[in-house]
Amino acid sequence: MTPPTRTSIAALPRGHEFEPATFTLPGAQVRAYLDAAGDAGDYGAHVPPLAVAALGLAALQERIALPEGSLHTGQEVDHTSAARTGEALTLTGRIAQRSERQGFVISVIEFEVSAGGRRVLGARTTIMAPGEGA
Amino acid sequence: MSAVAPVTRALPQSRIDAYADAAGDHNPVHIDAAFAATTPFGGTIAHGMLVLALIAEMMHAAHGEAWVARGRLKVRFKAPTRAGDTITASATVAREGDEGVEYAVQCANERGETVIEGRATVPA
Numbered sequence: 378m379t380p381p382t383r384t385s386i387a388a389l390p391r392g393h394e395f396e397p398a399t400f401t402l403p404g405a406q407v408r409a410y411l412d413a414a415g416d417a418g419d420y421g422a423h424v425p426p427l428a429v430a431a432l433g434l435a436a437l438q439e440r441i442a443l444p445e446g447s448l449h450t451g452q453e454v455d456h457t458s459a460a461r462t463g464e465a466l467t468l469t470g471r472i473a474q475r476s477e478r479q480g481f482v483i484s485v486i487e488f489e490v491s492a493g494g495r496r497v498l499g500a501r502t503t504i505m506a507p508g509e510g511a
Numbered sequence: 512m513s514a515v516a517p518v519t520r521a522l523p524q525s526r527i528d529a530y531a532d533a534a535g536d537h538n539p540v541h542i543d544a545a546f547a548a549t550t551p552f553g554g555t556i557a558h559g560m561l562v563l564a565l566i567a568e569m570m571h572a573a574h575g576e577a578w579v580a581r582g583r584l585k586v587r588f589k590a591p592t593r594a595g596d597t598i599t600a601s602a603t604v605a606r607e608g609d610e611g612v613e614y615a616v617q618c619a620n621e622r623g624e625t626v627i628e629g630r631a632t633v634p635a
Contacts, residue, residue: 413529435535
């Protein structure tokens with residue numbers, strides 16, 4: 378399978394829509410996430426929402442190149458319903474805002490994750506990346 | 512009042528490496544010491560989402576399924592968390608009413624520097 382083309386986030390215009398991505402979070406992957414984070418909480422059959430957001434961001438990063446010096450400067454997540462381990466999740470996302478300041482491009486990626494048509498969460502991720510001339 | 516117990520955790524390089532694998536984020540600034548030494552940070556730093564996970568863990572411990580199904584987080588990453596730092600996540604009630612509870616949340620390192628700050632909300 379051909380990997381998706383990765384475009385520098387600094388080059389993506391406001392309004393750019395990402396191709397939807399699908400992924401699942403099996404129990405073993407959720408356990409690995411919780412172990413790595415050090416979270417001993419009992420989530421039952423649910424996936425911790427921040428794991429959904431983090432893995433969603435990872436799916437988006439298969440489509441976005443982050444130039445050296447890029448910084449994750451802000452994060453919003455709102456949970457609408459709990460995802461269950463092993464559920465097929467669909468992510469849709471777009472560049473909601475883009476501005477330039479002092480040689481950096483500040484992009485806000487807005488994305489939603491749903492499961493079987495049910496919204497699981499929405500998120501806004503702010504990335505500051507060096508511009509072309511930086 | 513809806514008290515929330517703080518969460519404190521050391522974030523050594525081994526935890527950052529494990530998180531990189533688990534979350535699929537292998538940006539070299541997090542895991543490649545030689546590369547990270549050439550950046551303004553001067554060394555590896557933890558993923559922002561790894562540090563933020565302490566706030567999510569703290570809120571889940573206090574609110575359980577209500578947090579998982581309806582919680583909201585809005586934060587700014589104010590400073591990097593260096594490999595080896597110990598981070599404490601804490602929350603204070605900012606507003607509480609019929610609509611739920613809103614907390615001012617933060618993560619600070621052992622030097623007292625705030626690395627994340629923002630709001631967490633659990634609707635009623």
